[in-house]
Amino acid sequence: MPDLVCVSREDADQFGCPCCGRHDTFVLLDAGATRRLCCRGCENNFVTLADGVDQSSFSITVGPEQIFPRVQRHPLRRSRKTLRVM
Numbered sequence: 001m002p003d004l005v006c007v008s009r010e011d012a013d014q015f016g017c018p019c020c021g022r023h024d025t026f027v028l029l030d031a032g033a034t035r036r037l038c039c040r041g042c043e044n045n046f047v048t049l050a051d052g053v054d055q056s057s058f059s060i061t062v063g064p065e066q067i068f069p070r071v072q073r074h075p076l077r078r079s080r081k082t083l084r085v086m
């Protein structure tokens with residue numbers, strides 16, 4: 001299973017890279033709601049989707065596969081207290 005983390009753009013703005021939490025990223029692909037970023041800290045790729053979008057409208061190549069990234073909970077979200085109720 002390809003490992004490409006996908007989070008909402010809001011979460012990425014707030015919590016940074018899903019792996020290390022850095023905000024130092026650069027854009028690899030920017031196509032409407034879908035944005036693929038690379039972290040300068042851990043060199044991991046991840047995808048962000050615009051608010052209200054829960055799945056990318058087109059596929060992204062990850063190794064030998066094409067996947068349609070779906071928004072998942074930001075991995076670092078649970079490490080901080082948040083009062084936001086979904």
Ligand SMILES: [Zn+2]
Nearest residue numbers: 017020039042
């Ligand atoms: Zn990182």
